[in-house]
Every structure is written in C-alpha cells, then in structure tokens.
Amino acid sequence: MLEYLSIVANVAGVLGLILTVVLLIRSETLHKIIAQKHVYNSDKDTTKLKLRAIRDGILNDEVFNARSVSTLRTLLYSSNEKFNRLNKRRDKQHIKATLTLLNCPPDQIDIRVLCNELDYFIARYEREEY
Secondary structure, eight states, rough: HHHHHHHHHHHHHHHHHHHHHHHHHHHHHHHHHHHHHHHHHHHHHHHHHHHHHHHHHHHTOOOHHHHHHHHHHHHHHHHHTTTTTTOOHHHHHHHHHHHHHHOOOOOOOOHHHHHHHHHHHHHTTTTTOO
C-alpha cells in the first residue's frame, strides 16, 4: 500500500514540475504579447499616417519608383516584426501578398491591387488592441 502511495506521490511531483514549467513559459509569452499591445497602441497612428501618405501619393499620380517601393516594403517588414504576435493569419497573408507584389519592378506593379492592400492595412491599424 505504501509503495503505491509513494509512486502516486512521485508521479504527482513530476506532473507538478511539468505544469510549473509550462505555466512559466506561458506567462512569459503573455507578458510579451501585452508589451506588444502597448507598442502597437502607441505606434499604430504613426504607421497608419505613413501608409495613408504613400497610398495618397500613388492615387495622386505622384512618382511611384524604387524608393517609394523600398519605403513601403521597409514599413511592412518593420510592422510585421514589431507586431508579429498580434497579427492574425489574415494579416500575415496580406503582408505576404503585398511584399510579393512589391518584389516586381515598380513599373509592373498593379497600382489598383497595391492600393487595395494599403487600404486593408490602414483599416487594420484602426483597430485597438487591449
């Protein structure tokens, strides 16, 4: 009888250790997500304004060249890195599609599709993260 009790106590101890490690890892992940939400809420307006300026420049037939493509690509890479844990699968698909579109030479980029993608990101940055 005492043998079974000691086995149960050993198993409970091992399970307790595993649960402690899992909860520690999970709490660190939650801490990182909360920190990203604070950064997102403080940076989203700036990013939104930059995206609007690029989109408005494209729509007003201003020059769309390699420099503006590089600026837009850098902005997307940066926001993807800063807010990676907050991005949903759909956001990641739009980022990937936009970056693929921007890998074409500037004169071959479909402006209508690019503006649609920029509209998506501008609308995405309207959302608050709590």
